[in-house]
Amino acid sequence: QKEVEQDPGPLSVPEGAIVSLNCTYSNSAFQYFMWYRQYSRKGPELLMYTYSSGNKEDGRFTAQVDKSSKYISLFIRDSQPSDSATYLCAMSSSSGGSYIPTFGRGTSLIVHP
Amino acid sequence: GAGVSQSPSNKVTEKGKDVELRCDPISGHTALYWYRQSLGQGLEFLIYFQGNSAPDKSGLPSDRFSAERTGGSVSTLTIQRTQQEDSAVYLCASSFTGTGGNEQFFGPGTRLTVL
Numbered sequence: 549q550k551e552v553e554q555d556p557g558p559l560s561v562p563e564g565a566i567v568s569l570n571c572t573y574s575n576s577a578f579q580y581f582m583w584y585r586q587y588s589r590k591g592p593e594l595l596m597y598t599y600s601s602g603n604k605e606d607g608r609f610t611a612q613v614d615k616s617s618k619y620i621s622l623f624i625r626d627s628q629p630s631d632s633a634t635y636l637c638a639m640s641s642s643s644g645g646s647y648i649p650t651f652g653r654g655t656s657l658i659v660h661p
Numbered sequence: 662g663a664g665v666s667q668s669p670s671n672k673v674t675e676k677g678k679d680v681e682l683r684c685d686p687i688s689g690h691t692a693l694y695w696y697r698q699s700l701g702q703g704l705e706f707l708i709y710f711q712g713n714s715a716p717d718k719s720g721l722p723s724d725r726f727s728a729e730r731t732g733g734s735v736s737t738l739t740i741q742r743t744q745q746e747d748s749a750v751y752l753c754a755s756s757f758t759g760t761g762g763n764e765q766f767f768g769p770g771t772r773l774t775v776l
Contacts, residue, residue, distance in 0.1 A: 593767065
C-alpha cells in the first residue's frame with residue numbers, strides 16, 4: 549500500500565459543477581498538506597496549503613483535512629474549463645528535520661463547456 | 662522575477678548513454694529538489710539539497726543516478742548508462758527554505774526518452 553492514495557480518474561464534469569478531489573494516507577505523522585495543479589507539459593504549481601486539521605478557503609477552492617480519518621479533500625466551486633488539469637495532493641512531516649513531501653499519483657480533471 | 666528553469670526541455674538518448682539534466686533554481690532559494698514523474702504516476706522523490714548540508718540521496722533508484730549542486734545554486738542530475746525504464750519527466754523544484762509548508766516552485770521539467 550502506498551503512503552498516499554489518490555484516484556487517477558479521469559474525472560469529467562460539466563462547467564459550473566462542484567468538484568471534489570480526495571486523497572487518503574497512512575502516515576499519521578503527516579502535518580503539512582498541499583494541493584498542486586499541473587497543466588499538461590508544465591510543472592506543478594501550489595494551489596492550497598493546510599497545516600494540521602481543518603478547512604481553508606481561497607476563492608473557488610476549499611481544502612479540508614481530517615487527520616482522524618487520514619483523509620484530505622479539495623473542493624472546486626463553479627468549475628471552469630480552465631480548471632482542467634491534473635491535481636496532485638502532497639503531504640509532509642518534520643521527520644528527521646526533513647519536510648520532503650510525498651505526492652499522490654494525481655487526479656486528472658476535465659471540465660467540459 | 663524568473664522562475665525555475667530546466668534544460669534541455671526534451672532529451673532523446675540511446676540505451677547505455679549518459680545524460681545530464683540541468684536545473685537553475687530561483688535566486689536565493691536554499692532548498693532544491695529533484696523528482697521523477699512517469700506516465701500516470703505521481704512525483705517520485707530523487708534527491709534534496711538544503712544549503713551547505715549533505716544532500717538527502719535516499720530517493721535515488723540506483724547508483725547510476727547522481728546529482729550535484731554547485732555554489733548553492735545550479736544543480737545537475739546525471740544518469741549513467743541509461744535504461745529504457747529511466748524514460749520519464751524529470752522535475753526540479755526550489756523553495757526559500759526546506760521547512761514544512763514552504764512552497765516549492767517547480768520548473769517545466771525535462772522529458773527524457775531512452776530508446
